[in-house]
Amino acid sequence: MAGRPHTKDQDRTTDPKTSPEPASREPPPTDPITELLQVLKPRLKTILARFRIPRQDAEDVLQDSLLLLVRRHAGLRDPAAYLLSTLQYRCHMYWRHRRRDRLLDIGDQLLEHLAPPMRAADQAAVEARRDLGRQLATLEPGARRLVLLRYALGYTNRETARRLGLPHDSVRQRARYARNLLARRLAAADRPEESSPCPDAPCT
Numbered sequence: 394m395a396g397r398p399h400t401k402d403q404d405r406t407t408d409p410k411t412s413p414e415p416a417s418r419e420p421p422p423t424d425p426i427t428e429l430l431q432v433l434k435p436r437l438k439t440i441l442a443r444f445r446i447p448r449q450d451a452e453d454v455l456q457d458s459l460l461l462l463v464r465r466h467a468g469l470r471d472p473a474a475y476l477l478s479t480l481q482y483r484c485h486m487y488w489r490h491r492r493r494d495r496l497l498d499i500g501d502q503l504l505e506h507l508a509p510p511m512r513a514a515d516q517a518a519v520e521a522r523r524d525l526g527r528q529l530a531t532l533e534p535g536a537r538r539l540v541l542l543r544y545a546l547g548y549t550n551r552e553t554a555r556r557l558g559l560p561h562d563s564v565r566q567r568a569r570y571a572r573n574l575l576a577r578r579l580a581a582a583d584r585p586e587e588s589s590p591c592p593d594a595p596c597t
Contacts, residue, residue: 426463429472437480444484454483528578536571543568 430437441451458480462472469475529537538557542548543564553568554561 426459426466426472429476430459433473433476436477440477440480440484444481444488446484446487450487454487455480458483524579524582528575528582531578532571532575536567536574539564539568539571540575544572 437455441454446454458476461479462469462476465475466472529540532540535557539553542553542556543550548556550564550568551561553559554564557564559567
C-alpha cells in the first residue's frame with residue numbers, strides 16, 4: 394500500500410532550519426524614577442540617618458521629596474542630585490517644624506521663651522512682656538494660635554493655613570483681625586483709669 398505523497402509544505406514545517414524561532418520575551422520597561430530610587434537607596438538612607446529622622450517619619454519625608462522629583466523630573470538635568478539635595482532640605486525643614494511645634498506647646502509662655510534674655514533691672518520691658526502674655530491668653534484659642542504662628546513663629550500664610558486647617562485665602566484677614574484685637578486689648582490695659590474726684594476736697 395503506497396503512502397501519502399511527501400509535500401514541500403511538510404518540508405517547511407518540519408525542517409528545523411526553516412521553522413520560525415519562538416519570539417524572545419523582552420523585560421518590561423523600567424520606570425526611570427523607580428530605577429533612580431533603587432540606585433540612590435543607600436545614599437538616601439544615609440541622609441535620613443545623618444539627620445536622625447525618626448523611623449516613623451522617615452518614609453513621609455522621603456515621599457515628600459519624591460513627589461517634588463516626580464513633578465519636576467521632565468525638566469531636570471540631574472535628577473539624582475535634585476533628589477539628594479531635596480531630601481536634605483526636607484530633613485532641615487522637618488526639624489525646624491518640630492522645634493516650632495515644641496515651642497507652640499508651651500502655650501502662653503511661648504513669647505517669654507522666644508524673647509531674648511533681659512536684665513533684671515529692665516522692669517518696664519519685663520512688665521510689657523507679661524502684659525502681652527496676659528492679653529494673649531484672653532484671645533479665643535483660634536485667634537491665639539493665629540497670632541503665635543504668624544507673628545511669634547514667623548509661619549507664612551500658607552504654612553499657617555495647613556497647620557490650622559484653614560482656607561489659605563482667609564488666613565491673612567483672620568491673622569490681621571486677631572493681631573488688631575490683641576493690640577486693642579493691650580492699649581486698653583495700658584490706659585490709666587480715670588481718677589474719681591476726691592471726696593475730701595472740692596473740685597476746682
